[in-house]
Structure formats: structure tokens, C-alpha cells
Amino acid sequence: MQVNPFRPAVIDIGSNSVRMVVFDGADRCLAPLYNEKAMSGLGLNLLATGRLNPEGRRSAILTLHRFRRVADDLEVSSLRAVATAAVRDAADGIEFIRVAEDVLGYPIEVLSGEQEGRLSALGVISGIPEADGVVGDLGGGSLEIAEVGAGKVFSAVSLPIGPLTLGNLVGSPEEEIQIANAIDGIAEGLASDRALYLVGGAWRSLAKLHFEQEKHPIKIIHQYEITSSQAEVFARKVGNLLPKQTNRLKGISSRRRFAAPYSARLLAALLDRTKPNKVIFSGYGLREGVLLENLTLEARAGDPLIDHCQRLGLAGARIPFDGDHLADWVMGAFSEFPTDFRLVRAAAWLSDMSGHDHPDYRGHNAAVRTLTLTAGAVGHKDRAFLACVVYARYHGYGIKSVLGSAVDLLEPEVQAAALALGFAFRLAHVIGPSSGKKKSPSLLDETKLRRAGESLFLIVGDRREMLGETAIRRFESLAESLGLDHKIVENYSAAA
Numbered sequence: 001m002q003v004n005p006f007r008p009a010v011i012d013i014g015s016n017s018v019r020m021v022v023f024d025g026a027d028r029c030l031a032p033l034y035n036e037k038a039m040s041g042l043g044l045n046l047l048a049t050g051r052l053n054p055e056g057r058r059s060a061i062l063t064l065h066r067f068r069r070v071a072d073d074l075e076v077s078s079l080r081a082v083a084t085a086a087v088r089d090a091a092d093g094i095e096f097i098r099v100a101e102d103v104l105g106y107p108i109e110v111l112s113g114e115q116e117g118r119l120s121a122l123g124v125i126s127g128i129p130e131a132d133g134v135v136g137d138l139g140g141g142s143l144e145i146a147e148v149g150a151g152k153v154f155s156a157v158s159l160p161i162g163p164l165t166l167g168n169l170v171g172s173p174e175e176e177i178q179i180a181n182a183i184d185g186i187a188e189g190l191a192s193d194r195a196l197y198l199v200g201g202a203w204r205s206l207a208k209l210h211f212e213q214e215k216h217p218i219k220i221i222h223q224y225e226i227t228s229s230q231a232e233v234f235a236r237k238v239g240n241l242l243p244k245q246t247n248r249l250k251g252i253s254s255r256r257r258f259a260a261p262y263s264a265r266l267l268a269a270l271l272d273r274t275k276p277n278k279v280i281f282s283g284y285g286l287r288e289g290v291l292l293e294n295l296t297l298e299a300r301a302g303d304p305l306i307d308h309c310q311r312l313g314l315a316g317a318r319i320p321f322d323g324d325h326l327a328d329w330v331m332g333a334f335s336e337f338p339t340d341f342r343l344v345r346a347a348a349w350l351s352d353m354s355g356h357d358h359p360d361y362r363g364h365n366a367a368v369r370t371l372t373l374t375a376g377a378v379g380h381k382d383r384a385f386l387a388c389v390v391y392a393r394y395h396g397y398g399i400k401s402v403l404g405s406a407v408d409l410l411e412p413e414v415q416a417a418a419l420a421l422g423f424a425f426r427l428a429h430v431i432g433p434s435s436g437k438k439k440s441p442s443l444l445d446e447t448k449l450r451r452a453g454e455s456l457f458l459i460v461g462d463r464r465e466m467l468g469e470t471a472i473r474r475f476e477s478l479a480e481s482l483g484l485d486h487k488i489v490e491n492y493s494a495a496a
Helices: 054-073 085-089 093-104 113-127 163-169 173-183 201-214 228-239 243-248 254-274 286-294 304-316 323-333 341-350 359-371 380-395 400-409 412-431 469-482
Strands: 008-013 018-023 032-038 078-083 108-110 133-138 143-149 152-159 195-199 224-227 278-281 448-452 455-459 485-489
Touching: 008 054, 008 286, 018 054, 018 286, 032 054, 054 093, 078 085, 078 093, 078 286, 085 093, 085 113, 085 163, 093 108, 113 133, 113 143, 113 152, 113 195, 113 286, 133 201, 133 254, 163 173, 163 254, 173 254, 195 201, 195 254, 201 224, 201 228, 201 254, 201 278, 224 228, 228 254, 228 278, 243 254, 304 323, 304 341, 323 341, 323 412, 323 448, 341 380, 341 412, 359 380, 359 400, 380 400, 380 412, 412 469, 455 469, 469 485
Parallel strands: 008 078, 078 108, 133 195, 195 278, 455 485
Antiparallel strands: 008 018, 018 032, 133 143, 143 152, 224 278, 448 455
16 A cells, blocks of 8 residues: 555544544645544443443444545554544453454554543643643543643543443432532542633534524634633533433534533533633544654754744745745834734745635635634734735735624734735735745845834935836835824835
8 A cells, every 4th residue: 555654544433433534644734535424422421331342343444444444545654543432441342453453454442531531631732832730621421631831731530430431320410419429539620710721522523503693703623712700601501401402502413412511511510610710622533643643853853933924925936935034024013912923923924825715805705714724823804914914914904804793703903913914915925026046046035024113214325227017006005004104115224
């Protein structure tokens, strides 16, 4: 079998689902190329029977047959398969693994509860590098709790209180006892004044329900953030629903509707125990943790957002360019900036992402695609900021007509900064297109932006005639967006 050297795959045999993800590239983008799951339900009623669900076993084996063929067809470079709570806890788990390995053609690692919690937490770190607090990964068979901070996982435990494991106990008086006994092992106030990061399909469904309730403009789970008080009110509201009332929960599958009240009650108990100041939903978990663990140290040191934007931006650009150099160039127009400089770098790499689209639609397409990036390490406000920048880079004003209420996630001064930054990129791209391969300086290299007091200078050395009319108009628009006087000069010291 031939392989693609940058196409790793991960198979996760969980209590509820069996999933394979094939990633495109062995870098911090962690971009999914192929993602498929089967809701096998291996762990259904495990607490009562002590064995894997027979129908779930059959479904899982058939799914692994298919995944082996898909992995061959996609020429994956590596495949790591792991099994979690249901398989490790079931009396027939070892027997199932023997059959599954023969079918899959790859070894399957049965993770301990601590390993599962650590890898899930590592997955959260892969998508939110600055994560600080407690990770809660709710699967069908168990709840993994891990403490994270400074890019590290400090501790991890597994609690046997997944909805499939409890089975018929869900919704009964015994449920509250099972949850209380399990959560009693978590240090009280473990997430005090920090975040609680929620991982897993059950809690992702709660995020979708909260989107609908709040009419949130960005329907992306990763890094969707709410306050702990918002989470508590919502969790108690959903947790009080009777089984016959779950059909009113729109936007999630029928399987998830049935488990939603339990997941919400468990969340309420976890909030009460750990006392976080906010809740952040993570779209990254165990599978991303497995992949991150296998990356080289050099790849792990990268920035997920910058790596993703660089890849996406260069693929769409008409002419290759150096986004980092471009980011440094445009910052000459600003005395200070209301966001992190890494967002300026990300925007720079995206600044010609729709270069091959029709000119009338470049701004629209770039804004929508940026708002819905599959990248990690980017919050919802950051998405709105980047989308505003790339729209302004192509079309100037009018972003509200494209993004609607998503723009309102940004404070007015941040909206204004995004507009001006987009104008700066618009100027930079017209001054001196460069292939990025020339050893000699480009026209852009021979110009500089400088802000002094209430004036903005475009310094052109001795080649003012090389600017062109379009560049001059765009410089004027940039200065206007900043509320500054403007002047084109050949020598900055003389102008100052």
C-alpha cells in the first residue's frame, strides 16, 4: 500500500460511537480530511450487565471493516486506534479487542481512565493552547476530569457516570446518588476563578441548544464561551425536562435529545463542585490529543491558527507572499492596537485568500469562510474580527450586510480597528505584488507606513513615481479610516 507521508489517522472506539478521523498534514492545523462515525452503543447498560452490548459489538466490527478499507483507499501515513471506557470495563472487552484487531489490521490500545483523561485534556490544549482550568470529557461510558494550565496536563481521573453506563438508572433516584458519589472525588473548587472546558458529543449538544436559545450568530461549538451563571441556569432548565418533553429540543439528533437532560444535570453538579468562572466548549478532544502526542516537537510548537491561516491563505492567493512580513509592514499605521498581534498575523495570511474568486464576491466569500474557519485557537469574537478585516481588505465598508449580528460581538473600537487593518492590507497588496521568491527588495520593501501624532506618512524613498494612482487612493482611504491627516514623503526624517 502506498501512503501519503502527511496523512495520519486516529480511530476512537468509544462507549457510544466508533469514529475515524484522517488528518490532512502532520502539523498544528490538525485539519480533518475525513471524519466518519457509527453510533454503535458498545457500552449500553454496561453497569447492569458487565458486558458489551451485543448489537453494539456487531455494529463496531462492521464499522472497523469499513474503516480499514477507507484507510487503505486514503493511503494514510499512520493509524493509531484506541478504545475507551466500555471496552476497558467490560468482562468481554479483551475478547472484543482480539476480534477487532484482526478485522482492522492494526493494534488497538485500550486506554486506562487516566490515559483517556490525559489525552482528552491534551486535545483541548491542542485547540486552545492557553487553556487554564478543568477539562470535563463526557462520553457514553465515563466522565474524564483533568486539570490543565501552561500547556500541560496536571492530573486526570475517570468517573463511571456516562449515560450509557448508567442505563436504566438515568432519571431514577439512584442517578443523583451515582453522580454525587463520583463527583465527590473531585477537589472542591478545582476550577475556581478559571474555566471549565467541556468535551464530548453530549455536551456539544448542549452548546447547540444554547446557540438556539441565545440566537448566537456563530454556530460553531469550538471555543463557544458562556459565564458559569449562564451555564448553571441553562443546565437546570434542560435538566428538569421529562423524557416526553425532550422532543422540544430542536437542532440535535433524537439520540442526543434523550441524553440531554442527564448531561445537563451532570453539568449542574460539576459546576457546583468545581466553581469555574466560565464554561468553554471544545470541539477538540481525545482524537486531537492522540494526534498531538504523535507530532514532532517542532510541529507541536506551532500556532494552530497561524498554521491554518497560512495554509488557507497561500492556497487562495493570486501571488504568494510573506504574511508575517506583511503584518509587520501594516502595523506602521497604528500607534496601538486593540487586539493581540497574532490576530494581525492571521489576518495578514488570509488577506488574499479569495484572490481566485470573482472580484465582485471576493469580500463576501472571504468573510464567510473566515467566520467559519475550521482552525483551533480562535474564539468567536476573534472570528468576527478576522472576517471584518478580510472583507474590508477587498471591499471596504459594508461588512454588516454580510455578517449581520456577528459584527456586534465586537466593541465599536475593535470594529474600527478591523476596518482600518483591512484598508492597510488593501494598500499593501497593490503597492508591490511579489512572488516571495525574489532576492532583491520588492516595491513593498522599499516603502513604509509611519504614524506620527495625528498624521500618517507613506514613505516611498526616491521612487514615488512607482506608486500608481490606485495605491495613492488606498493610502488616502486608510488615513481617513484612522481619522488622520496623510502625506506621501520621500524621507521620513524630513517630514517629521
